[in-house]
Amino acid sequence: LKAPGVKKALGVPEIPKQPVVTAPRPSIDLYTALKQTLKQAKTASQQSTSLPIEPTKVTNQITSSSSSSTINQRLRNLEKQVKGRKKNKKR
Incomplete structure (x- = not known):
């Protein structure tokens, strides 16, 4: 169908190609996003004296869970789960 005369011979109507416009996504x-979040959490914990323990827990969770090895391990485990589910559906 991509040959020049085939569409005309078969009577397939021509569809004009629309230019693909992709908006450049900001990187x-x-x-830096993590650093900004941590700064906001620190300033919030300094401003609110009634609950200073909870924001530090949140920052500890963010920093401990953001190490690349734990993220990679979590990703591998999730991929294994998905593969297992796909195998069960085929049977």
Whole structure:
């Protein structure tokens, strides 16, 4: 069908090609976003004296769970789960 005369011979109507316009996505730097989040959590914990323990727990969770090895391990485990589910559906 991609040959020049085939569409005309078969009577297939021509569909004009629309230019593909992709808006440039701004690159997101996760490291700077994490730093900003941590700064906001620190300032919030300094401002609120009634609950200073909870924001530090949140920052500890973010820093401990963001190490690449734990993320890679979690990703591998999730991929294994998905593969297992796909195998069960085929049977």
